[in-house]
Amino acid sequence: MQLAESIVAHPRNADWAAELRAAGLRATSQRVAVLTYLDHNPHSDAETILRGVLETLPTVSIQAVHGIVNDLTAAQIVRRVDLADSHSAQYETRTKDNHHHVQCIECGRVEDVDCAVGHAPCLTPSDTHGMRIIETDLTFRGLCTSCERK
Ligand SMILES: [Zn+2]
Ligand SMILES: [Zn+2]
Ligand SMILES: [Zn+2]
Structure with missing residues (x-):
C-alpha cells in the first residue's frame, strides 16, 4: 500500500x-x-x-x-x-510497465503492484495450445485492513 x-x-x-x-x-x-x-x-x-x-x-x-x-x-x-x-x-496513466493490481473484494479498493518478475507474460501456462503467449492478466484479490476490521 x-x-x-x-x-x-x-x-x-x-x-x-x-x-x-x-x-x-x-x-x-x-x-x-x-x-x-x-x-x-x-x-x-x-x-x-x-x-x-x-x-x-x-x-x-x-x-x-x-x-x-x-x-x-x-x-x-x-x-x-x-x-x-x-x-x-x-x-x-501508468501504462506499458506490466504492473498488476490488488483489489479488496469488500470495498473494491484498487492499488498498483509491481510485477514480481518484471516482464510479461509473468507465468508459463502448462499448455499454450500452440499460442505465443504475450501477457498474463493477473489480479490479486484480498481484504484491505479497514474491511478486515469489520
Ligand atoms: Zn476494503
Ligand atoms: Zn494500476
Ligand atoms: Zn507479472
Whole structure:
C-alpha cells in the first residue's frame, strides 16, 4: 500500500499536450484535463473522471468522457483496467510497465503492484495450445485492513 500512496503523492506532471500530439491526437483542453485528473487519481471510472473534471470544464458530458478515455486507451496513453470487483472499467496513466493490481473484494479498493518478475507474460501456462503467449492478466484479490476490521 505504501508504494501506491507514494505514486499518488508524486504524479508525473507530464506534458500531456506534447504526449497527445506525439500520439497523433489533438491536444484538446478536455483530453488534457482528463489526463491530469487520471494522473492524480489512478483507477478512476468514467463517472468519477466526469465529477473530477467538471470543476474546470463545466460543459463536459459523460459521453465526452467515454469518448476521450476510449481514444486515449487506443493511443496507449491511458490503460483500461477491468477488475472483477469493480462495477465499471477504470483508467490510469501508468501504462506499458506490466504492473498488476490488488483489489479488496469488500470495498473494491484498487492499488498498483509491481510485477514480481518484471516482464510479461509473468507465468508459463502448462499448455499454450500452440499460442505465443504475450501477457498474463493477473489480479490479486484480498481484504484491505479497514474491511478486515469489520
Ligand atoms: Zn476494503
Ligand atoms: Zn494500476
Ligand atoms: Zn507479472
